[in-house]
Amino acid sequence: MSALLPGWATALASAFDLASPLALLLLPLPLIAARLMPAEAAGGSGALRVPASVVARAPSAADIAARGRRRTWLIWTLWAALVAALAGPRLVLSATALPASGREIMIAMDLSGSMERRDFALDGQTVSRLAAVKRVGADFIRRRAGDRIGLVIFADQAYVAASPSFDTATVAHALEESTIGLVGRSTGIGDGLGLALRRLDPRGAGKDAAKEAGGEARQPPPSTAKVVILLSDGANNAGQTRPTDVAELARDLGIKVYTIALGPRDLADADGEQDVVDVETLREMATVSGGKSFRVKTTDDLIAVADAIDALEGGRAKAPPLPIRRDFWPWPAALALLCAGWLLATRRGA
DSSP, rough: OOGOHHHHHHHHHEEESSSSSGGGGGGTTHHHEEEEEEEOOOOOOOOOOOHHHHHHHOOOOOHHHHHHHHHHHHHHHHHHHHHHHOOOOOEEEOOOEEEOEEEEEEEEEEEEHHHHHOOEEETTTEEOOHHHHHHHHHHHHHHHHSSSSEEEESSEEEEEEEEESOOOOHHHHHHTTOOOSSSSSSOOOOHHHHHHHHHHTTTHHHHHHHHHOOOOOOOOSSSSSSEEEEEEEOOOOSSSHHHHHHHHHHHHTTTEEEEEEESOGGGGTTTTSOBBBBHHHHHOOOOTTTTOOEEEESHHHHHHHHHHHHHTTTTOOEOOOOOOEEEOTHHHHHHHHHHHHHHHHHHOEE
């Protein structure tokens, strides 16, 4: 039968659905009730004398029969429309499937004073390190549709700029609005990572740190893949925690840490330059946690690192489509209401 129908009709028929199909069993209810109800008892006959003028204006037997048939059709149409409305006719359409990865990612970004240095390039112009990170980082976040992403910024203190959310556009906007000086101008790498872990682990990273220090027990890794991407262009010189100690906690919590060492120079080739990146500490943090460390000296390096992390934390697949239902029950309900109004109008005029 479907082969005889055009493609659009077949698709429409396959998308049609009833919310309560059992309501259709009510259709023969009036016939069953008429069959089961006892017949009206035969009464005595009587006669009524009617004036001839009234008889002349009375409708003929044919008109009365036609009116009765119309009322019968109206009553049955009203009943069928009510039953159809109760059945809940609707179209079930599939929404566009979004990618889903099952990953939670916290981005911990250094917002110290050294991020103001203008030694990166964008669109042929020299820009600050922060401007380059904003451009590349926001693009990375927007590409991660399906992930639950948050943002922590750190300097003297650590601050959650965007709580973990599937709304990647909002998190990207929070990154683009980040301003140096908001949380100080020093570099508290350990505190930044610690706050990111606290947001990823619902049990609280601070409590787990105290427990881990006094025992050998290890927390089982969470079922959801959790990752911290930490970017810094300096050395830890603020905060209350050592970065490597926090990295060990990340390992115990089953959270990988990717570190990005930003800046043309590091401690090994500083030549007396101040506020250069501590590549060795960042590399040790990544190794301890089971993640990976990246060295970034130019904007092209930063773009390549974003692509590499995107590939390492790939595995996104189409989520099951969410059905969208469009209800049509108001149409038969409106038809039933019209029939009821017509019946009342004709009864009053009879």
